[in-house]
Amino acid sequence: MAWLTEQEAKAKRKTDIGPPHYSKMLPPVISKNYGKWKYHEVFTPGTMVHVAESGDKVYTVRVASPRILATESIRAMLDIADKYCDGYIRWTTRNNVEFMTTREENVPLIKKAAEDAGYPAGGIGSGLSNMVHTQGWVHCHSAAADASGLVKAIMDEVYPYFTEKKLPAKTRLALACCVNMCGAVHCSDLAVVAIHRKVPEINHDLVKNMCEIPTTIGACPTRAISPDPAKKSVKINPDKCMYCGNCFTVCPPIDIHRPEEDGVAIVVGGKVGSLRKGPMFSKLAIPYIKNNPPRWPEVVSAVKNILETYANDARKHERIGEWIDRIGWESFFKKTGIEFTYQHIDDFTFARDTFRTSAAFKW
Amino acid sequence: MKKYETPLLNELEKGPWPSFVKELKKAAKTSEMANDEVGQLEKSFRDKRGYWKHGGIVGVLGYGGGVIGRYSSLPNEFPGVAHFHTVRINQPSGMFYKTDSLRTILDLWDEYGSGLTNMHGSTGDMVLLGCRTEALEPLFAEVTSRGWDLGGSGSALRTPACCVGKARCEWANIDAMDICNDLTQTYQDYVHRPAWPYKFKFKIAGCAVDCVASIARADCSIIGTWKGNIAVDQDVVKDYAKAGMNINAEIVGMCPTGCMSYDGKTLTIDDENCSRCMHCISKMTKALRPTGERGASILIGSKAPIVVGSLLSWVIVPFMKMEPPYTELKELAEKIWEWWDDNAKPRERIGEVIELKGMRSFLEAIGVPPQPQQVLAPRKDPFFFWKDEDLNGKK
Numbered sequence: 065m066a067w068l069t070e071q072e073a074k075a076k077r078k079t080d081i082g083p084p085h086y087s088k089m090l091p092p093v094i095s096k097n098y099g100k101w102k103y104h105e106v107f108t109p110g111t112m113v114h115v116a117e118s119g120d121k122v123y124t125v126r127v128a129s130p131r132i133l134a135t136e137s138i139r140a141m142l143d144i145a146d147k148y149c150d151g152y153i154r155w156t157t158r159n160n161v162e163f164m165t166t167r168e169e170n171v172p173l174i175k176k177a178a179e180d181a182g183y184p185a186g187g188i189g190s191g192l193s194n195m196v197h198t199q200g201w202v203h204c205h206s207a208a209a210d211a212s213g214l215v216k217a218i219m220d221e222v223y224p225y226f227t228e229k230k231l232p233a234k235t236r237l238a239l240a241c242c243v244n245m246c247g248a249v250h251c252s253d254l255a256v257v258a259i260h261r262k263v264p265e266i267n268h269d270l271v272k273n274m275c276e277i278p279t280t281i282g283a284c285p286t287r288a289i290s291p292d293p294a295k296k297s298v299k300i301n302p303d304k305c306m307y308c309g310n311c312f313t314v315c316p317p318i319d320i321h322r323p324e325e326d327g328v329a330i331v332v333g334g335k336v337g338s339l340r341k342g343p344m345f346s347k348l349a350i351p352y353i354k355n356n357p358p359r360w361p362e363v364v365s366a367v368k369n370i371l372e373t374y375a376n377d378a379r380k381h382e383r384i385g386e387w388i389d390r391i392g393w394e395s396f397f398k399k400t401g402i403e404f405t406y407q408h409i410d411d412f413t414f415a416r417d418t419f420r421t422s423a424a425f426k427w
Numbered sequence: 428m429k430k431y432e433t434p435l436l437n438e439l440e441k442g443p444w445p446s447f448v449k450e451l452k453k454a455a456k457t458s459e460m461a462n463d464e465v466g467q468l469e470k471s472f473r474d475k476r477g478y479w480k481h482g483g484i485v486g487v488l489g490y491g492g493g494v495i496g497r498y499s500s501l502p503n504e505f506p507g508v509a510h511f512h513t514v515r516i517n518q519p520s521g522m523f524y525k526t527d528s529l530r531t532i533l534d535l536w537d538e539y540g541s542g543l544t545n546m547h548g549s550t551g552d553m554v555l556l557g558c559r560t561e562a563l564e565p566l567f568a569e570v571t572s573r574g575w576d577l578g579g580s581g582s583a584l585r586t587p588a589c590c591v592g593k594a595r596c597e598w599a600n601i602d603a604m605d606i607c608n609d610l611t612q613t614y615q616d617y618v619h620r621p622a623w624p625y626k627f628k629f630k631i632a633g634c635a636v637d638c639v640a641s642i643a644r645a646d647c648s649i650i651g652t653w654k655g656n657i658a659v660d661q662d663v664v665k666d667y668a669k670a671g672m673n674i675n676a677e678i679v680g681m682c683p684t685g686c687m688s689y690d691g692k693t694l695t696i697d698d699e700n701c702s703r704c705m706h707c708i709s710k711m712t713k714a715l716r717p718t719g720e721r722g723a724s725i726l727i728g729s730k731a732p733i734v735v736g737s738l739l740s741w742v743i744v745p746f747m748k749m750e751p752p753y754t755e756l757k758e759l760a761e762k763i764w765e766w767w768d769d770n771a772k773p774r775e776r777i778g779e780v781i782e783l784k785g786m787r788s789f790l791e792a793i794g795v796p797p798q799p800q801q802v803l804a805p806r807k808d809p810f811f812f813w814k815d816e817d818l819n820g821k822k
Contacts, residue, residue, distance in 0.1 A: 065534065065535075065538045067538070067539070067562075067565050068565035068568055068569060069565075070564070070565075072565075072568070073564050073565045073567070073568035073569075074568070075568075076568040076569070076571075076572040077487075077488075077564075077567060077568040077571055077572065078571040078572060078576075079489055079490070079571065079576075079619070080576070080615040080616065080619060081571060081574065081575075081576050081615075082517060082576050082608075082611050082612045082615055082618075083516075083517040083518060083519045083520070083575065083576060083608070083611060084519050084528065084574050084575060085519070085608060086519045086520040086521050086523060086594075086604050086605075086608055088519075088525065088528070089519045089521075089523040089524050089525050089528065090521075090523050090594060091523075094523070094594050094595055098593050098594060099593035099599070099602065101593075101595065101596060101597040102597055102713075103597055103712045103713040104596075104597065104712060105713075114595050114596075114597070122595065124595075128444065128445050129445055129546065130444070130445040130446060130447040130450055131447070131545050131546065131547075132447040132450045132451065132543060132544070132545060132556070133450055133543075133544050133545075133546050134450045134451070134453035134454040134461075134542055134543060134544075135454070135533040135536055135537050135542045135543075135544065136453045136454070136542070137450060137453060138529070138533055138544065138546065139530065139533060142526040142529060142530060145526050146526050151525060151526045151527065152523065152524070152525055152526065153523075153524050153526060153529070154521070154522055154523045154524065154591075155522040155524075155546050155547055156522070156591075156638075157522075157551075157588070157590065157638055157639050157640070159546065159547065161546075164595075182445050182446075182449070183445055184443065184444075184445075196549070198549065199545075200477070201468055201471035201472070201476070201477040201478075202447075202451075202464070202468060202556075203479065203497060203511070203513070203556060203557075204477060204479060205477060205479040205480055205481040205482075205497075206477075206481075207477045210471065210472065212439075212447040213439055213447075213472065215447075216439050216442070216444055216446060216447060216448075217439070217442075219444035220441075220442030220443060220444045223442075223443045223444055226444075240731075243732055243733065244731060244732075244733050245731035245732060245733075245737075246549045246731070247549050249731070250643065250731055250732060250737040251640065251642075251643035251644075251737075251739070282772075282773065282774070283774075285733065285734035285735055308733065310733060310734070312481075313481055314481075316480060316481060321476045321477070323474055323475035323476045324475070326475065326476070334643075336637045336640045336641075336642050336643045337635060337636045337637050337705065338635035338636075338637070338642075338650075338702075338703075338704045338705060339635065339636065339704050339705050339706040339709060340681055340682075340683050340704060340706050341683065342683075342704070343637075343642050343643060343739050345737060345739070355475045357435060357472045357475060358435040358436065358438040358439055358472050359438055359439070380676075380677060381677060381681055381706075381710065412736060413735055413736040414736065
């Protein structure tokens, strides 16, 4: 294949056509039974069946993926789909891959083929699904930690909860490599969010040439940035700055990176479904753990500790947030052995709703 | 091709979970760009920091989004990632693919880019990770001439996303995939040409389980629901009990409204008190199903923390019928955008503007009356406004 010339590209290009219609992408059993499904049954964390009113069945094998995929790997998945699934494949909203077939005998074959290619089956039901994450050092300017590396290290450790072991309820892990949170970290059962901890340093000589001052001032959520006319630059009020890095995004000479101070916080107890308690935000469990690549052992063991404390203590069908609501945050800190610090006490937008207004609590 | 020593990244090729490092290295076998991505990433792991500059303005002619500029801050050391732009390809609703259709994109990406992808990005697009500025126009022509298009970025309508919906889920109350596709096609101009104060996202979930995190991640959350009773198949309830389910503890005892009872033989639901949370239905899917009218609850405003704290979406329209061509939904969306555009400062999401201007001002502007379903509780303080029309008894 050769690149199109400028003229060829101009002649060929179309605009505003949108994506292909989904009906062209559906396996025949899905098209036939669209909107007419009766029930489903989960066999294992990696396999399930959906049964239609017509009696038709579609078996699904769900497999893990690291989200970053080389074209070569996707082709290997497509080959499996051609061999066993009549040439159709699907991705889930949590970056898992789904192979669907009407032939039950294909299920173990698909599972084996995917596992041989390096993508193990799992992620359905009361356990872990894939960990949603962001770009990290692979591709983002504002990352305070890597994303894929932390996810790989964490998922290696809690792997059995993806493939076979049960938890009290489904548990959604997520990771964001900065507070922009390009992923549902703020409403996940257990999530890692990378943070900066120091006021950025300004290279004033470069600010003059590279940055628009009003935009830079406007980017700050806490109004910590003001003009510095003498230097034709800006200054930052250290009492107001909470290190979000928004200014760095619009003005690169305001450098937020501090490799020895950057790291991650761990938040827990969020969910998005309305089941039982309704959607919940994740709350701060651990304010800071240093970056320790390539495998971040301190973060991995903190995640495992929270997950296993929950697994041992929660009632069936209780999500992490529901479990903590029932036992109380004071018990959460006691049972997990996590230290409670000033950082845990809110002083931002909704602080007063989080202070205790009852004399009933636990020791 | 330059050979990089990667002792730190090599550690992440070990272990049972699929390795992103293996993926990077697969692409690096044939792509200089992917190879330099590996080299730069190893340096990031060593120095504990990223080496990317924020993107400048790059894109394709006539569009203001769909491509996110990305440049290495170390272009001399890693020339392959000097340009490493992201191209967002709008996914088909539901993320089903015919294999030959997806192969077309892969072949093009090997030719024009790094061979690295994200399947998928957080908003739902297929993300092609890493190409040079001069590749954008020819790649765009190749992609669009084969029936695909770019997704949204910047202060635009972001690529709408949905759950699997009626394609393979018995709980879907609305045709999430069709609504998603319809909105995407109707508002192509808003997707491709950023014209708003900030981003705006639609996510469509078939039920309150919300597999697309619509209530947490969409400025406009469309969540399927019903008005009617839950039909109970008592024989199947007995099967669940026989199979070992403790119906009183797991179903009745966990019902948030206490609207269920079970005497060991019959499961009874007081439907008037049911809040349709989906707990019982999700645990006893063979025995319980909604009946009656189907539609969606429309919620507004959710977002991640930047700038003034994260928000979950708020109910504005408790129930709306969802039949093609979804005119009522579109009219509502257009009123929402008009009010937002009139009232927002740059980089203010709709939820933040509602907080600043007040929910009343917003609801009046979009023509939605006050209803108790919109609030958890009425206000507790006695500080409230009266307008002339309230005093004149017009409202």
